[in-house]
């Protein structure tokens with residue numbers, strides 16, 4: 001029987017609750033179980049920064065098993081940036097330690113009176129004063145807590161940005177990040193500077209023999225596939241830079257262009273040649289796509305592909321060392337690099353139009369570090385930018401300078417050159433995100449097969465199926481990159497071997513569909529509607545490629561029908577009944 | 583002829599002659615320190631320009647993530663032989679024979695002249711496999727085409743068409759061996775020293 005550690009920070013108390021076995025059956029774990037608990041316990045209209053908001057950390061059935069690429073965990077909450085449901089996935093060891101401490105999930109409610117950190121071990125839950133950590137960076141905080149706790153565990157921390165409730169503040173764990181949507185800000189709103197976990201309990205699986213076989217078969221594909229065997233291990237995620245740019249998909253200068261003559265200066269090849277020190281892997285991952293790098297003056301984690309883009313190409317900057325250092329700075333301050341870069345890009349465009357005067361200009365590095373610090377400490381214009389690009393541009397500009405969906409800034413793929421990605425962005429339940437349905441896989445990389453990226457036809461079904469599959473694998477939990485080499489039929493078998501329940505591939509996808517629909521219901525309850533399923537006007541009206549324009553209405557229409565939703569994007573009662581959500 | 587045309591022509595014929603399934607097989611050529619190889623999962627019968635992936639021969643670059651799963655074997659072959667082109671196919675009759683024989687000795691005239699003998703090698707992991715990459719180049723120093731048991735054939739040539747022809751010849755030879763087995767009677771040797779082909 002799984003266990004939930006339920007902590008009330010206001011009362012500094014905790015309970016250990018059984019994890020309902022129906023939740024495990026219907027939602028697997030990770031993202032799915034977190035979404036279910038959040039949906040059931042959060043009242044409509046809760047302020048994300050109020051004591052009532054829940055912050056949930058969830059492991060999955062694969063956590064702590066030898067399954068490759070399963071060493072990750074989820075955090076689920078109501079996002080302060082988008083006000084939608086939010087789940088974020090991170091490759092640090094916190095989930096592993098939480099499970100070894102005997103807990104499948106950690107649910108946090110309330111707000112501590114003063115800044116504290118939480119320490120979780122199998123036989124003790126401590127609420128430790130952390131006033132002395134106020135203002136400390138993520139890395140400083142981690143180092144101090146590791147020293148205090150003596151036994152090497154795993155620490156989730158926030159930096160100044162989280163403390164100051166910057167709406168896109170991240171949380172750090174072992175050099176990896178809960179990046180998007182403001183998990184760090186929710187921690188900050190609860191006066192929770194960090195969480196330490198350490199355990200030594202054994203993790204059992206139901207059918208070790210079958211599991212061994214399925215792992216062997218999975219590893220065969222991971223070894224055979226050039227992306228997981230060579231591309232990611234050798235160049236990290238930045239391996240995508242040249243390919244994405246050459247296809248005209250890389251957004252430049254706040255999505256005003258898709259051509260950047262110096263894009264290759266920011267490629268995986270350049271990271272490897274100029275910055276690389278060593279690889280970094282999530283627990284038990286043979287791929288090891290993470291990088292530890294150094295410049296002439298600093299050392300740190302990353303930069304990942306998205307960071308090289310958001311703090312480099314998107315701003316028209318090609319100095320790879322500077323981009324890496326700016327990434328380190330965001331990591332230390334606890335800022336999501338995608339939203340941070342995109343908010344700077346938005347400000348650059350607003351300055352170009354004469355709406356503000358901050359000293360930010362495309363192609364120029366000047367003032368960017370200062371503005372990032374101002375954002376993290378909510379000083380000067382940074383206080384306004386800390387609200388996220390959408391609110392910022394609505395207040396000081398036209399609102400069109402924010403390239404976001406539901407307030408979440410878009411990542412490094414211009415949907416005008418990959419139409420399926422457009423539909424994936426507008427229907428993603430956490431706002432403009434590439435990881436709910438990574439349509440770049442079929443549209444550019446040919447996984448599972450290559451499709452016409454400028455076409456709107458047939459994308460609806462594919463997006464829906466990929467979203468369901470991603471929701472299920474985020475609940476399992478297995479890294480999204482595993483899908484480059486292994487498919488759902490492996491995931492369902494791994495799940496069956498670990499749990500002892502016979503879960504077919506179709507049932508696995510059905511669970512994903514249930515999770516995705518419940519997230520949609522959550523957002524509808526919060527007041528979102530079909531009107532929010534939309535792209536920034538620039539991406540609809542402007543045509544960079546002289547190719548076909550995106551017909552988002554046509555794709556959405558087909559998508560709603562495919563999903564069994566009505567014309568307003570609301571799941572029909574028939575669909576909800578079928579999914580057991582009625 | 584443009585490169586795309588050349589790849590398309592060979593790719594289409596490989597499929598139409600049943601040497602590969604809809605998305606099976608892969609072909610490459612060597613271009614200086616680059617390799618041009620079909621995209622992972624491409625349909626050889628319908629190649630277009632996005633299906634020809636250029637990546638480093640000696641050095642990995644980002645092109646690797648689009649390349650055929652078998653690039654590891656193609657590279658190993660180019661490193662260790664003078665090949666300028668490689669074709670990898672899944673010829674059904676040859677695969678069937680490879681499951682029962684340690685070498686395939688053609689009995690027909692065309693394949694006897696062209697191939698003499700085709701070695702069969704076996705590894706536990708057969709797709710994108712380091713083991714295959716380690717073993718196959720040695721054989722290709724001696725033979726222009728080799729069979730990987732249960733998987734398919736790799737051939738080399740100075741030009742793509744030459745590498746392709748070997749697959750076609752091999753598959754025909756294997757069909758003839760199989761038909762011969764149907765007739766059951768002992769094979770009537772017609773070649774001088776035909777029994778010595780095993781020593782080829």
Ligand code: SF4
Nearest residue numbers: 282285287288289479
């Ligand atoms: S591929 Fe990268 S992100 Fe995924 S589990 Fe491995 S190291 Fe972590």
